[in-house]
Amino acid sequence: MNLPTLTSADFFPMLPAIIMVVGACILLLSEVFLSAHSSRGYQAVLTAITAVIAGVVALKMVFEPAREVFLGFGALDPFSSFLTFVVCVALALATLTSAGFLRKRGAERGEFYALMLFATAGMSLLAISNELITLFVNLEVLSISTYALTSFLRRGTRPSEAGFKYFILGAFSSAVLLYGAALLYGATGTTHLTGMVLPLANAVRTNPALVYTGALLVAAGFAFKVAAVPFHMWTPDVYEGAPTPVTALMSAGVKAAAFAALVRVFVTVGPGLDPQLPLTLFSTLALLTMVAGNLLAIPQRNVKRMLAYSSIAHAGYLLLGVAALFATAPGEAFSLLGSTSLGTTATPQAVARAEALRGILFYLLAYTVTAVGAFGVVSVLERREDEERGTAWDLERFSGLAQRRPGWAFAMAAFMLSLAGIPPTVGFLGKLLIFRSAVDAGLIGLTIIAVLSSAAGVYYYLRVVVYMYMRPVPEGAHALERNWMTEFALVVSTVAVVVLGIAPGPVTEWLVQAGHLLGR
Amino acid sequence: MDALKQFFMTAPVDPAVFAQSLWLIIALPLLGAFVCGVFGKMLGRANVYLVACAAVAGSFILSVLAFWAVSHVEGGSPVAMESAFSAGRIRYAIGYDYGTWFSAGDFRVNFGLMVDHLSGTLLLVITGVGFLIHLYSTSYMEHDEGYWRYFAYLNLFVAAMLTLVLGDNLVLLFVGWEGVGMASYLLIGFWYTDNAKAWAGRKAFVTNRVGDFAFLIASFLLVMMVAAFAGQANQANFSQGGNQGERYRAGLVEKGPLSFQALENLATALPVSTDKAPGVAVTLESTIEKGPLAGFTFGGVLTVALLLFLLGAAGKSAQIPLYIWLPDAMAGPTPVSALIHAATMVTAGVYLFSRMSYLLVLSPTAMVTIAVIGTATSLLAALIAFAQDDIKKVLAYSTVSQLGIMFMGVGMGVFWAAVLHLVTHAFFKACLFLGAGSVMHGNADETDIKKLGGLRTEMRWTWATFLVATLAITGIVPLSGFFSKDAIYHGIHHSHLAGYEWAAGAVYYVGLVIAASTAFYMSRLYLLTFEGKRSPEAKIAHAHESAWPMTMPLVVLAVLSVVALVYALPLMPGRNGMQPVMENFLGPVFSNAERIAARGGLVELDRSVPKLGDYIFAWLVAVSGGVVAAFLYLKFFPSKAGQPAPAWARGVRRFAQNKFYVDEVYEFLIIRPVKTVSIVLFKLLDTLIIDTVLVRGTAWVTARVGSALRYVQTGDAQAYAAVMALALLGGAVYALIQVLQ
Amino acid sequence: MDPSLNPLASYLPLAVALLLAGALALIIPSLAAVLGPKRPSAIKSTSFEAGSESSGPARQRFAVKFYVVALLFIVFDVEAVFLYPWAVNFQSLGWFGYVEMLVFAATLVVGLIYIWKKGALEWES
Secondary structure: OOOOOOOHHHHHHHHHHHHHHHHHHHHHHHHHOOOOOOOOHHHHHHHHHHHHHHHHHHHHHOOOOOEEEHHHOEEEOHHHHHHHHHHHHHHHHHHHHHHHHHHHOOOOOHHHHHHHHHHHHHHHHHHHEOEHHHHHHHHHHHHHHHHHHHOOOOOOHHHHHHHHHHHHHHHHHHHHHHHHHHHHHHHHOOOEHHHHHHHHHHHHHHOHHHHHHHHHHHHHHHHHHHOOOOOOOHHHHHHHHOOHHHHHHHHHHHHHHHHHHHHHHHHHHHHHOOOHHHHHHHHHHHHHHHHHHHHHHOOOOEHHHHHHHHHHHHHHHHHHHHHHHOOOOOOOOOOOOOOOOOOOOOOHHHHHHHHHHHHHHHHHHHHHHHHHHHHHHHHHHOOHHHHOOOOOOEHHHHOOHHHHOHHHHHHHHHHHHHHHOOOOOHHHHHHHHHHHHHHHOOOHHHHHHHHHHHHHHHHHHHHHHHHHHHOOOOOOOOOOOOOHHHHHHHHHHHHHHHHHHHOOHHHHHHHHHHOOOOOO | OHHHHHHHOOOOOOHHHHHOOOHHHHHHHHHHHHHHHHHHHHHOHHHHHHHHHHHHHHHHHHHHHHHHHHOOEEOOEEOEEEOOOOOOEEEOEEEEEEEEEEEEOOEEEEEEEEEEHHHHHHHHHHHHHHHHHHHHHHHHOOOOOOHHHHHHHHHHHHHHHHHHHHEOEHHHHHHHHHHHHHHHHHHHOOOOOOHHHHHHHHHHHHHHHHHHHHHHHHHHHHHHHHHHHHHHOOHHHHHOOOOOHHHHHHHHHHHOOOEHHHHHHHHHOOOOOOOOOOOOOOOOOOEOOOOOOOOOEHHHHHHHHHHHHHHHHHHHOOOOOOOOHHHHHHHOOHHHHHHHHHHOHHHHHHHHHHHOHHHHOOOHHHHHHHHHHHHHHHHHHHHHHHOOOEHHHHHHHHHHHHHHHHHHHHHOOOHHHHHHHHHHHHHHHHHHHHHHHHHHHHOOOOOEHHHOOOOOOOOHHHHHHHHHHHHHHHOOOOOHHHHHHHHHHHHHHHOEEOOOOHHHHHHHHHHHHHHHHHHHHHHHHHHHHHOOOOOOOOOOOOOOOOOHHHHHHHHHHHHHHHHHHHHHOEEEEEOOEEEEHHHHHHHHHHHHHHHHHHHHOOEEOOOOOOOHHHHHHHHHHHHHHHHHHHHHHHHHHHHOOOOOOOHHHHHHHHHHHOHHHHHHHHHHHHHHHHHHHHHHHHHHHHHHHHHHHHHHHHHHHHHHHHHHHHOOOOOOHHHHHHHHHHHHHHHHHHHHHHHHO | OOOOOOHHHHHHHHHHHHHHHHHHHHHHHHHHHHHOOOOOOHHHHOOOOOOOOOOOOOOOOOOHHHHHHHHHHHHHHHHHHHHHHHHHOHHHHHHHHHHHHHHHHHHHHHHHHHHHHHOOOOOOO
């Protein structure tokens, strides 16, 4: 029998995921030996430490040479490693905010953190999946964990409604994705992404309907996960109903992982497809998502819901970057600075694509630190009693926050400015990179719409700042409890938002490396 | 002697190692600013004094080490820095690149710091004089409640100024440039409850912004020019400086187009015309082929960029047309005037042009403009100073005038003398300002020199130091001011700018008038304040001498004003016999500019040393001004006391007293029209079109659409799934149509 | 159609089988409906419950513990499914396969400990 040989090098890219799974098992086992009243403060810390270790390992791996592992089922490349780092950051920050959140509700349990770790492990594995079935399994690992997390606080109708909706619609989208994958397999006879390119080029000629429908369905499955319009409908309801730290993890981590898989699938099989197809597809999705996300966020007075719509809008900007990956005719890289590609020997396409990849990665990192921080502030302001009435996240909650908790208000202001894309925050740089790569790719019209819609977005972000700094403290406002772990997470996020906005230098070193996707 | 030489040429710390710690020089005062600003109130007065002074003192010690390190010579070869742009090494310089600060595509800015003899000199002035002024301030601000704010700002200023000087690229320099502008704004308006003072701060800020804008545009022009040059230049260009084109382009990728090395190598590789350097692809006369600047010549773009830099420098260094903010800036505390508005910040323009001397010598037009602007400013300010009665205003106009002299020097290519004058001026003008502060402190904040007088006996230390500094600025042998000013004048007289042969003579002779005027108004200031009898209108009967933290800096600065003359003495062996110490010392910095000038032939720089006759002539000019003042204010006016002055004299006086109505002319010609136009535009464009139609209109439409879309969000999971399915169907139909086509 | 050109073509027999099965499933019940005689009466329309009187609606809620047991059964059943082919190839898989299976089993043991301590295996609680 001819057995494939696997070496430890094959398991190496899974290291962050393995670390997280082991951590999850430890938490799960330790939980069952605790009584209901035992102190569980260490659980969040343990989870955060696990996430940090996994993140550091991932960051180390950014400098590994890109290669296929596990007989081509996985791909170790700087892109996936950096993405793993991003989801680990999301996990660490979300975990720290959840400790206080759960304690207030008497719901601190090891299962919660174990599920968070499982979900993140799934994200990490999704980023390295290089084969459709592996990809699907990992997508399900992360999805099922998040379904469970969404309805973790079972009491009350909102969480169970949210969990149920997410589960039903998620199953629907998974089915769509699986169907698309099956069609692609039918067209090419393989599920390996790298092996699919050549047969796909044949199949496009002989059986275009099959290929196009397959690609479309796969894209639709991902579009659901990244909450792209018109596959976004679940987002506000689920984000609102889920425990706020879980919402933070979903909006940052799940989105990042889904984008990773989306980019990998379409960039890898792209050469086999008519290049016009992904371009049209993602341009359309980007257009709809940016515009609708921003428009829908404007009338929201519920900050958590507003952030949900904002997350949709940000998915739109990211899709703009994805569309830029498939630009067929990158313009003569005209930049205002008038410089010509100094010292590079790569083709304009390759340069433009690496730029776009870097833009997407930096944007994901920027959005992660900002969004998780913003949800963190939301989570410290809400109270369980108001959730059923839906007033827990009303803008009024932010009135006069600057006088009551200047630190929180400052952090929230920084997050809002970053989400709005105002310098000197990291959000501005992220937008700058994405928009720049889109302009370089020749998507001028779409970029103009992106700029205009993000300008419209400034309105609802700044409204929060106005409430915090220019409204009086409402009478009878309830006391604001402090929690050192949450505040630590807020400090870290704020520092990241500001420092990366001013001096992104160190990160760009990694980014330059991470712009490299296997085989591209 | 040799042992001494050996001592100074051996740095106590390995220069290469020390280079990595350069950031500490900036970080210390920045940390001080942070501590004072955030915890100042908690720490209390004494601790804030300690933190602020210690921060600057630490920075001073590090600066001394840095200065020492750049003079390090080992085995006959001086310390040198690797250049990213060429195979050559930069001698007498250390630097360290802390990596990318930001990059956008091919454009990149690194956080790189560099010390050479020029920036080393300025480091010592900034931290040394800065420390003395911090010390002085501890006594000057002893009754002020906002002491922590004050020291936070002052430390912030020092940090920004150090960034300006240490940055190895224009962007970092600009960060410092903006930083000092902000610190200056904060300190001018330090007593912000006084409306006039707050307005003075605002005026300084706005005026500076005009210049900063020009600075930015000039930087953009340079970026585009460097990119065009990198694209068009051939190997012959680079072989001019023994350089490789590949290396240059790699350097651009590594350090970005705005690093000084990039500009310096560009200047080296850019000959004046093809007859001077056959075979090169790019000269000053060739046109830019691609990019937004296509069609313009390199020389033209360079001149425009330099003229824009001149506007920027005019804002910071108070030159025509942007000098008007400096006299008003005297609203700030006096030590601030001494540090920011006399010794350091206002010399930023001189530093900028000295730093870019290699570019300057490629454009005689820019140089002559700088020289003429400097001359005109200097003369105008000197004339206004004649009639000012406020002790600080006189010193302010005197500063403007002296800065004008430095600009004259820079404009005529006597870079080393301009820098020398910058240093000596920092000493004696800081001494004068601090002396004025001491006078005010001891006389219940009286600033009108007509209401002072006779302080000579009552404030011995202040008197003595003020006298020394006055003699120095007046240009009396053997004080430093005489030598530095004379070095500039001598250089101007013997330089030539191609196409502007008249400039050397014209600037020189007007310069003599300025020198005489300086002597006159400074003597007047001194005589009215310290000599004669105490004015009957004085606020208090007897002045009191200030405490030691105030007098000690005065003494140190007075001593420095004398000792600094060593720099101007021809003690060092040079190419044409002995040359002044400072010229020799700054030689490595300006040698490239000299080489480029000699090669291009556009500018002829003079290297001769003044003769004894030149010295005597200059001395006579200065003395004559002083004597006239002494005669008028000690003999003539006291004897005519009580008699009304003739009408014409009063008219002239009023004219000068009102600063020749420049502020009013600006008000009438620029501010009013701009205001009128802006009000009309505001009413028409802003309120009506933009606010009502565009902003509120779009907001209204957007909000309506958003609200309408909200109804799609029913909360019904089946409906959600249906929307997704419909979207899929739509996509499938679209794909099928595409396929069928 | 040449199967090498379109790999889906080889699935044609499967499609035919599916179609036939579906058709049969539709046809047979409808045949009964069409051909069988229909004489409804009140007593015939009542639900049939092993001859005794029907009590309450047929759709009852099951206790959640049934589901838990069912789920656990599936989990360990699947483990057995994986164990079986591994055991068959045990020789050729060697140490690598052994360690691999140990990890797999250990994961399930973690799950077992968890459900055990959580009390999911206790019927009465």
